Amino acid sequence: MDLHSARARPTGVDELDRVLGGGLVPGAVVLLAGEPGVGKSTLLLEVAHRCAAAGRRALYxxxxxxxxxVRLRAExxxxVHGELYLAAESDLAALLGHLDAVTPSLLVVDSVQTMACAEAEGSPGGVSQVRAVAAALITAAKERGxxxxxxxxxTKDGAVAGPRVLEHLVDVVLHFEGERASTLRLVRGVKNRFGPADEVGCxxxxxxxxxxxxxxxGLFLTPRETEVPGTAVTVVVEGKRALLAEVQALVAPSSLAQPRRAVSGLDSARVAMVLAVTERRGGVALTGSDVFTATVGGMRVAEPAADLAVALAVVSAVCDVALPPHTVAIGEVGLAGEVRRVTGVGRRLAEATRLGFTRALVPPECTDRIPDGMRVTEVPDLGAALRCIAGASSSRRAAGGAQQR
Ligand SMILES: Nc1ncnc2c1ncn2[C@@H]1O[C@H](COP(=O)(O)OP(=O)(O)OP(=O)(O)O)[C@@H](O)[C@H]1O
Ligand SMILES: [Mg+2]
Incomplete structure (x- = not known):
């Protein structure tokens, strides 16, 4: 394969091309992994359609x-397109036959678990079957370019043999994420032999x-006129992209011997750590309370940079006092209660400013450029962050009171 043909070709689905690092490389094998019903078939049908519409034949x-x-979905x-060929097939040999007959510029196989290889042992979806099917398709892809x-x-528990054993065989691994209740979907690059592996497409x-x-x-924020207790906004970085994310917390007295700690969209181990630090270093009593934490809009946030926002949302919920308006909190919280530096503060602040935020709590020694219109407070530890928030809230209440008089 010469250098020219190894170049990525845009699929025409811009958000996917962003994750792929430009597009699909001829001969590359991409695995799109996701939970049932998340929209895998819908996305790939769209990709196949764009390919066909660009004059390159696609086989689905x-x-x-x-x-x-599939035809109904396509309608x-x-x-629907004349150059988009659909085949319902679960036999690998027949699939390869279609590939030879149609000679497409793109092949979509939905799904690798349903294809059966006569030479391999076990039932379709089993480890040896999935491996054999993937190996044959990888060979076919490389041979034909x-x-x-x-x-x-x-599955939810990730127990099924499949994507996990495939991840090292294929060139690119993408994870398709989203909550059922929300229409938002993220395609996340996990591995990419041809480009950056940390991009997300929305x-x-x-x-x-x-x-x-x-x-x-803006999708991960709750649109509202006034601030409510128990919410904090942070900025996470996904690949080259900075995204605002809202963290919500609810703290309620528990009747259980072991109070509940429910987490949605956040990393539960990190949240447990932040709760322990908030209790021990921030002096906020949480033992005996159920604590629920969540993100808005089905976003998954695993970055430590969101720690400070989690802590502030929880404290805001406990005290039933809203954080100052238009404020973002950025920083990792350490076990000693210190607020640690995170990468890309400048980029995060720029995005927050773009969306109308005017105040930010950031880790100390911030050397990044601070956008015009953004007031930044460096907080060395959780205590300082809490004092800063409390000060802003009480002066706001005082100002509000003065206005009313
Ligand atoms: N007729 C329809 N009208 C509106 N939305 C639909 C319709 N059919 C399906 N959908 C939506 O499209 C979503 C994605 O479906 P799709 O088949 O692309 O998911 P999938 O990831 O391929 O699922 P599976 O794992 O079952 O193959 C469904 O969850 C459903 O919400
Ligand atoms: Mg499907």
């Missing part, structure tokens, strides 16, 4: 649904198909 092979079902999402996208199923899953969301930052 499904072992999950009938060709009629619903306006993805055709990019192949494989759908891989993961999509909205609608009745008429899936659409890229080029400016997703």
């Amino acid at each position: 092979v499904t072992g999950e649904e009938s060709a009629g079902q 619903r999402t306006s993805a 055709v990019p192949v996208v494989l759908v891989g199923h993961v 999509f909205e899953l609608r009745d008429d198909g899936i659409a890229g969301v080029a400016d997703p930052s």
